[in-house]
Amino acid sequence: MDCPYCGEWNLEGTRECECGYLFEGYEEVVEAEETEIRARSRTRQMVGWGLIATGVLLSVGSFFLSSSFGGTRFLAFTGVILAGVAMLFMPARR
Numbered sequence: 001m002d003c004p005y006c007g008e009w010n011l012e013g014t015r016e017c018e019c020g021y022l023f024e025g026y027e028e029v030v031e032a033e034e035t036e037i038r039a040r041s042r043t044r045q046m047v048g049w050g051l052i053a054t055g056v057l058l059s060v061g062s063f064f065l066s067s068s069f070g071g072t073r074f075l076a077f078t079g080v081i082l083a084g085v086a087m088l089f090m091p092a093r094r
């Protein structure tokens with residue numbers, strides 16, 4: 001975007017031009033969006049880690065308590081872990 005003061009081109013999201021002009025109005029919008037995205041990704045991360053922790057606990061527990069059940073339950077709990085990992089690495093949407 002162009003600086004309204006000196007006309008110099010600045011990168012999108014730049015908060016201050018080289019001439020010292022502050023893109024104040026623009027800054028507020030950007031910060032509000034960033035805060036919202038951060039809050040959403042934090043929630044996603046908590047859900048993701050929760051799923052992973054649950055999956056790990058269930059699979060470890062089933063492994064030690066009921067190894068006679070074989071591998072099917074273990075695989076099901078691994079699915080829960082994978083769902084948690086997917087939550088963590090899926091891109092945050094607006």
Ligand SMILES: [Zn+2]
Pocket residue numbers: 003004005006007008017018019020021
């Ligand atoms: Zn400028």
